[in-house]
Amino acid sequence: MNRHTIRKPTMLRLLILCIVALASVKFLLGSQVNRDADMSVEVDEEKRVLQQRGALRWEEEWEKNNEGPGGRQVPDKPRATSQLDSSPTQFRVVHFDLKGAAPKVSYLEQIFPLLSTLGANGILLEYEDMFPFEGDLQILRSPYAYSAEDIEKIRYLAGLSNLEVIPLVQVFGHLEFALKHNKFAELREVPEYPNSLNPHTPGSQALVRSMLSQVLDKHPGTRWLHIGADEVFGLGEGLDSKNWLNSNNGDLGKMFLNHVKEVGSYVTDSHPGLGLLMWDDMMRHISVETLRESGLPNFVSPMVWRYHADLETNQIETYISSYQAAGFSNVWFASAFKGASGPAQDWTPVSYHLNNHLGWLKVINAMSRFPSIHFQGIVLTGWQRYDHFSVLCELFPVGIPSLAVCLQTLKHDGFTDEAKKQIQYFLGCKNFNLDKNLCEGGGSFPGNEVYQMVLHIRENLQNDIQKLLANNLVRGWFSRYHRKYQFGNPRNLEKFKDRLSKLLEDWESYLQNFRTHLEDIFFPDTVEEWMEENVNEYMDQLRSLATDFEAVIKRGGQPKLL
Known part of the structure; x- marks a missing residue:
């Protein structure tokens, strides 16, 4: 058998291998292009979803808060x-x-x-x-x-x-x-x-x-x-x-x-x-x-x-x-x-x-x-x-x-x-x-929760405390003078004990919830500053009132401290 007879099949095999290799490369490149295109579509879709996420969240909240027939009255909703x-x-x-x-x-x-x-x-x-x-x-x-x-x-x-x-x-x-x-x-x-x-x-x-x-x-x-x-x-x-x-x-x-x-x-x-x-x-x-x-x-x-x-x-x-x-x-x-x-x-x-x-x-x-x-x-x-x-x-x-x-x-x-x-x-x-x-x-x-709670605080906190201080029992038997010298008649003080305790408890609970909502939006320094400027002045007064009340009750109707 001569050399040319041997070389021909060898050449044919090499040609087939090259064709297969080229096809593989083309397939791989095509797959990569498709993957890139798919990724591009996915990124665009993710971007679109992110853009709408906030609006969808408001829509869901709106539907929940405005139930329509049988619930709260739904205002006309423009498109x-x-x-x-x-x-x-x-x-x-x-x-x-x-x-x-x-x-x-x-x-x-x-x-x-x-x-x-x-x-x-x-x-x-x-x-x-x-x-x-x-x-x-x-x-x-x-x-x-x-x-x-x-x-x-x-x-x-x-x-x-x-x-x-x-x-x-x-x-x-x-x-x-x-x-x-x-x-x-x-x-x-x-x-x-x-x-x-x-x-x-x-x-x-x-x-x-x-x-x-x-x-x-x-x-x-x-x-x-x-x-x-x-x-x-x-x-x-x-x-x-x-x-x-x-x-x-x-x-x-x-x-x-x-x-x-x-x-x-x-x-x-x-x-x-x-x-x-x-x-x-x-x-x-x-x-x-x-x-x-x-x-x-x-x-x-x-x-x-x-x-x-x-x-x-x-x-x-x-x-x-x-x-x-x-x-x-x-x-x-x-x-x-x-x-x-x-x-x-x-x-x-x-x-x-x-x-x-x-x-x-x-x-x-x-x-x-x-x-x-x-x-x-x-x-x-x-x-x-x-x-x-x-x-x-x-x-x-x-x-x-x-x-x-x-x-x-x-x-x-x-x-x-x-x-x-x-x-x-x-x-x-x-x-x-x-x-x-x-x-x-x-x-x-x-931030609607913060909006509503700020409104409640500014309309009610100071007013609630002033109402308590204007009560005849407080003015008559638990005045600033009584608290200064820690004396009073426990029989009369007991008459507004529950009201004082409940007011303090309710506001402490409300304000703790309010702080939680503030902390969701703002950093700690903002929370502290807002509370100090708008809340603590009144809450300190209420807390001090409760502390003085307990001190006077413990004294059991003794003479004033001099």
């Missing part, structure tokens, strides 16, 4: 899918003031879908000490600050609800959270006050740049950054500033603009294409010429803010006119849905905030008079503190009905009948009583 957006507003952004009562991420997960459903398409996150600063800035962090993973999850959850995330970093005023620390106290404009930064000290720019860099690093791809720059209290009062003003014709506005421009230039140079926003109040009295010459209009958009119920629309339009003349291309507005009617406000006056938004709608609908400046969006601020050192304003769950009213008013270009139906539907209320600022007849929004 959420039929909403028409008649608003002239491009962006409706909800502000989270995290320098007080910052919610846990688990609560934000419930809230974000609701915000989107109500008409929001963005969130403004004012972190302050809740940001996970690192390195030299780690001292700025609250003990309960979000972690880097939390920030990533917040951004992810916001994306699921189609909410654009805009971080806010203060760069001039309202820097108490940084300047309160000895490490940065030398950067204060006025040595005694931690409010504002000295713009002439080299360390000031270093601090601001470090904060900005860390925040922006945790927000890749963000389109906007808010740099604050409002209420720079004390500016011009520091020694360095006085010297600068003496050499520059006392031009305080120019000094302010120089600092903001330096900050803005740093951000836009390091992050090309990033849009900058800033509060407008410090620019309101700076001349158009000075604003234009500063170059600031080239890379910053002013955010005009006013929170009063009786909005001075003519004054607002004057500001807009000035900013248009100065060369700003875009303008934003800022209203308030809570936290703007008193530094210690614990219950949101919805009518007050509704009127604020109705005023802003007038301004928005008049923007055609300013053809050279584009209205880009409105931020609904929800202040939690007036500043870093003030007490808490209304908790976020307490402000949700007001937020719903304000968002739907913007969405429907007025507080229309359709807006009212949608508000009632999304909050799960049987009736929304605007006169009483109440969501009546249930409620199924996230």
